[in-house]
Amino acid sequence: MYSETVMDHFKNPRNVGTIEDADGMGEVGNPVCGDMMTFYIKVKNNLIDDIKFQTFGCGAAIAVSSIVSDMAKGKTLEEASKITNKMVAEALEGLPKQKLHCSNLGADALQKAIQDYRQKKEGTVSRPEAKKCYCPVCDLENPMEAGFCTGCGKEIPDEHAHGH
């Protein structure tokens, strides 16, 4: 099911943990929905000097958190802000269709931590991002990331599937 890279990051996640005196913190998801990620960053000279995460979730969610933390570490805030879901999925050598929403979550959590830092240290006002509900138990007949209609079980064409 998972690529070797995913399994490697799942088995040996990089940068696991918390940072007590973090400069920025971002949390997304909810255990009710299956996945929850918390990112902590330390910023030095506009660079992400240290990064840690904690994740409740499936193999993909853990691997995504790990690789996002790796990708962000040492980068400037601007560079790190540009990490997209697609880059995450590609770095992991692909994710199963129904797991692609996990890559969204990882990038979202990082961005949230960066925004938190900016808000706290630089007073920048965060643009609240329009969040999609990833909740698999929500009332929506068809969660947009599901890949399948959860009502009838039928495949949802790609163009609608991952419209984050």
Place this chain on the structure above:
Amino acid sequence: MYSETVMDHFKNPRNVGTIEDADGMGEVGNPVCGDMMTFYIKVKNNLIDDIKFQTFGCGAAIAVSSIVSDMAKGKTLEEASKITNKMVAEALEGLPKQKLHCSNLGADALQKAIQDYRQKKEGTVSRPEAKKCYCPVCDLENPMEAGFCTGCGKEIPDEHAHGH
């Protein structure tokens, strides 16, 4: 599918043939319907002295003709008249459900030959028997002997199935 007795009569049918100067002749069925039987009898002292048949039809039809001829041979006309479908099927140690109509045919053909004899020799008026159509290609949705509804394929309860 068939009992040993059926197979024996099918393989070695008794009394096959025609009788040139028959005292009575009876023919039932139609090749269109799958089965056709012709019976010939010679009558001496009110006894069936000789009997022959020819049959176009399936294994059951041939076996039925054969055993009916055997059962009738040497009997008085009255006794022979009493040969019923049930007796035929029993003498053959059973017939598959969907072949039971063949036993009707055999008894019918014999009765017809006896009636023909009576008509010719004794001037008796034959009671025309109410004939059921055994034609498998007829328009009836459910041939009565079919055992199954030929429309939907469902089993037809026994009480309706062989109501000859």
Place this chain on the structure above:
Amino acid sequence: MPLVYADHVAAMPLHPKVYEAMVPYFNDFYGNPSSIHDSGEKARTAIEEARGKIARLVGSQDEEIYFTSCGTESNNLALKGVALAHQTRGKEIIISGIEHFSIMHTANALERAGFNVIRLPVDQHGLVDPAVVEKAITPQTILISIMHSNPEVGTIEPIAEIGKITRAKNVLFHSDAVSSVGTIPVDVKQLNVDLLSLSAGQFYGPKGAAALFIRKGVRILPLLDGGIQERGLRAGTENVPAIVGMGVAADLAREEIPQRLSHLKKLQVKLTEELPGRIPYLRFLGHPTQRLPGNVSVAVEYIEGEAMLLFMDMEGIQISSGSACISRSLKVSHVMLAMGVDAATAQGSLLFSFGMQNTLADVDRILETLPPVVERLRNISPVYRKAMAKKT
């Protein structure tokens, strides 16, 4: 006395390589393809590989192949699934008069549910005329289903020509290719079909595995609701060993079709050519040239098929017939009637359907065994006696 099995339209033996490939999926890899652990993964990988093999056999994309349990289910899914999904557009369905029961009775069921079913005639060889199909199409027509070949009389239908018409008229086109796939080349692109049924049991694969090709983008609803196996179109735990076997059988078919064609043709031609010299009053059924290789359908006049079958069976020769006495519904073959064969003649029909393990010696066995059986039955047939009396 070695057995001569010449009833391949009814069932085929497994190819030894197919059986070999299935064995590990009975004993070692018994996982459920939906399970995420290694046993499940192995099963899932196996069925996806099989899907690819079947796709290559019929020229489709992998994800256009949906597994079912039998040809009947594929045909039911095609007709009912399309009917349900498209009924708001129209309620007219066109089939031919010589379809397999699984199309014919499914169409009858749809008719009872309010659909309008048009049944097209065939000519004396069993051919559907593409021009007649074209004329039958109305704006209400949502689906046309014409079989690729008819196993009872061997006729191969002009599916590619009909496909051009349905494509031009923008009507969905299904073909029941159960008796064709694996024996003769079938390519869904070349045929322009939107749906196509095939069954492993008809190409030396196992019973219990079949498939429906559904062109990408064709809307269809499932027949079996439940889990989201087969992308939601066919719920139920996959029959992994059978599907694996079907995949291997598909690969073998792809490689062997040229040999199959020539071997089966050879047997068919020999029997067709030599039978009339041994038995008078025969009538060959189906198309003389446009026919399934290895398929010889012949009516022996003045006698009945089941009786012949029984005597042949005693001699170890296993064949089939379109006689009413054989069908459990006690009806003479609707295929033969649709072709204008009279019912009495159809009663005496015999179907020899050869397979790869049959030999020319088998044909010789048939040529030796059948004539005395026919003679014996004609000798006790009142119909034969009358016909001969008329002739003299």
Place this chain on the structure above:
Amino acid sequence: MPLVYADHVAAMPLHPKVYEAMVPYFNDFYGNPSSIHDSGEKARTAIEEARGKIARLVGSQDEEIYFTSCGTESNNLALKGVALAHQTRGKEIIISGIEHFSIMHTANALERAGFNVIRLPVDQHGLVDPAVVEKAITPQTILISIMHSNPEVGTIEPIAEIGKITRAKNVLFHSDAVSSVGTIPVDVKQLNVDLLSLSAGQFYGPKGAAALFIRKGVRILPLLDGGIQERGLRAGTENVPAIVGMGVAADLAREEIPQRLSHLKKLQVKLTEELPGRIPYLRFLGHPTQRLPGNVSVAVEYIEGEAMLLFMDMEGIQISSGSACISRSLKVSHVMLAMGVDAATAQGSLLFSFGMQNTLADVDRILETLPPVVERLRNISPVYRKAMAKKT
């Protein structure tokens, strides 16, 4: 490292005697049961023998057993077949909230087709209350379908009690006994059910064979139209080897159920008793006593199931979970939600389902392997950190 397969609700290995019995039907007796020659006869005899064996396992008459291709098909046939045949009498169908997808989604499909579906609640142990069933019945009710046991949480339902009610009220009663038959005693007479689904794959039989018991006299329409196999209720060439295997598996089950009960119970009790001493914050799911032997359903709080499964799989231990991440529809188990288990807890559910080849050593392996996996995942879980922070 020997494999510990403890996912028998998903799939079971074949019993070696079942496999042995199937082999000749792949290689030697490949005939079609509808053929009248000897090969066909052998196949027909074999499936009728299998029918008898299955009838004896569930206490029915032979002709009340109808073969299908899988449990899902049996469930679809039961619900849709009865709904179609009885819709003129009423359009109300009652199911429970913890049915398998093949009942739940079939009921949804019937709802879309105009039927009224009542979904009954269950208590925190997953039990349906017979009194609630009784109250739900109206003059429009044509069918009630309550599963015999739930494989996800192990709860066995009071089917015999419900059967008394439906019999008294003269309403048809179906029970999905797919996860029960072959593991615990199931007798259709004692249960008073009118229809009952069972599947060979759930009692060491092959995939591809299942059955529906339909009490004599119950009117039902077919789902697959075509030939008149299975007395017209299920068209399609019979999967002979699988049906033969199902028969043998049924005979074995009948003989072995007492041993199965005690062996599986032993494994279940050991795991249930020893797990809490090794891992804190567990919650056992389903009924504490009225449950399938060998079935241990437990929620490990603060972490997610798929991650546990992956680590266990790496250690050669194969199990299952009701987590949303595992279901391909990305929904948390509806069964657990119906029982009032909150979604976050359900994410951490694990299902151990033992089979006859599992041993007490396997349970030990699980007891050793799971705790470090749980610890590792809790250590990286923000949910666990927060929960612990709250507790101190």
